[in-house]
Amino acid sequence: MKSLDRRLALPLLVLLVAAATLLSLAWGQMAIPFHYVIASLSQGIGLPFFHGVRVPADEAAVLWQIRLPRTLVGLMVGAGLGISGAVLQGIFANPLADPGIIGISSGASVGAIFAIAAGITGFSLYALPFCALLGALLAVGCTVLLAMRHGRVPVLTLLLAGVVVGMFLAAVTAAVLTVLDASKVQAYFFWTIGSLDYRRWEHVFLAVPPMAVGIGIMLLLARQLNVLAMGEMEARAVGMAVQRYRLLFLLLASLTTATGVCVSGNIGFVGLVVPHMLRLLLGPDHRLLLPASLLAGAAFLVLCDALGRIVLPGMEIRVGIMTAFIGAPYFLYLLRREARRLD
């Protein structure tokens, strides 16, 4: 029974991603019928299906210029947050670790607030994401350097350093906010609540290279992550260069998450809840858990975004709010369940 579940997990998740994608492309202020979505996609990428269906120009424009880039950004960010969360929980051997924990989000926020304060966001669409990425990587770098002693990075020190760096950077952000004028504060505020609206093809192209590298290498190193997750002594006893791998995984997860944060703002709970839930369902073997977290993260985020567009008629709930509304209660339920199991 259980082994059957595991073999079916990835195919089922692929179907779930496909379904979420379809819904996300169809739902919104202008509802596009499913057969238009499929026909337009099929014609657009040259597949020999639905050539008889003529998709109206308005629908096709919304689909290709608005919904598709938005959905693709959502899929990538969700996938990146899901797999990064799984990796961080693995290297910290802590099911409560998430991409926010080592200063990534607060670093990205500081980068963003400086970009907004300096007024360089108008020059290029890339300015804000680039500054956010820079801030996130600097914050992770600071966290690791603070925690490092004699070339080693103890897990607990790293977590504490992450909290300290996060709080310090939040204070920096708050300090800058107090001297900004109202429109800039609003721009920042909009950025902090993660969102996928107005994502264009530029965002897709911006996010693909770093995420593909980060995600690809993490998937390749799933076996090593299993050894690392068994604890430092066990990993060293079987000959693993623990420090090197821990830093490598940290860098890959940071790069992936930071890229996600910089194109979509802070989106909580995906990196925390998705891997945690899958570990309960599928077990801790990262060779299955990493691809599963990737797919489930993508499906979850895109579904949240699609739901946010149709729940309240005439207005949109931003995806960062949706993930928290769905993720927080579920996570509380998991915690209660875990506590009962330990009693």
Place this chain on the structure above:
Amino acid sequence: MNETVLQGINLTVGYAQRAVLADVSFTIGPGEFVGLVGANGAGKSTLVKTLRGLVPALGGSVQLLGRDIRELAPRTFAQQAAYLAQNTEIPFAYTVRDVVRTGRYPYLAWWQRESAQDMAIVDASLAFVGMAELADRPLRELSGGQRQRAFFARVLAQQAPVLLLDEPATGLDLIYQEELFRFCRESCAAGRTVLMVVHELGLAARFCSRLLLVGQGKLLADGKPQAVLTSARLSAAYGAPIAVEQSPVTGHFDIFVPPQVIREEKPQLRTLLFGRGTMDEEP
């Protein structure tokens, strides 16, 4: 022909500049089954960890198969010496097979997966310790002795010529304990080298070819079991008078520990601990 497998040269071991054992020197050859004995906190575990390179030596050096361990690449080291730790906690619900599979890590390049042959070695190791049926159960749901057997299977899967075992018999029932010692003796006869922390002095005397006794911050004795297990040496190591008697018939050792001093000299404490737990109890 290299007759030295493991050598400690003026080793000082401990943590953060606080030495637990100082100036320890010994040479272990192929086929020796060495028991490391001594009181709680004497530094046995720290010494084993230092020999495996998991804790840096505070002074002196360790040679494994003729090379200083500081020069060994991690995976080469793990191919030559397998280590079994005390009280290992495995996070998450990793199964017994997941844990044993890590024993193949030293043999795989980073892009490789475990081959069918690797998995055959894993399965054989599981079968040897009698864990084949529990292989897919999460390790943390098992008893202490079963976990210990799983970790020993991981050591076996590592296929190293040198085994450094820190109290591998903890939690094992009578049968598996005997099995473990027999296995070590047999694989030493076949050319392996085993260094094992042992608390059961009787078992150590029966199976080990040599004992190292540590205490009072140094190596107190090194030699054949009958030479090491003397009343004077054990009394010095454990800090209490200990009587030793060897049966002339079986050759087994009988080790007698007299009642703790507290029982004799502090009657009121004796009442607190052994009686109904009140101080004012009248005899």
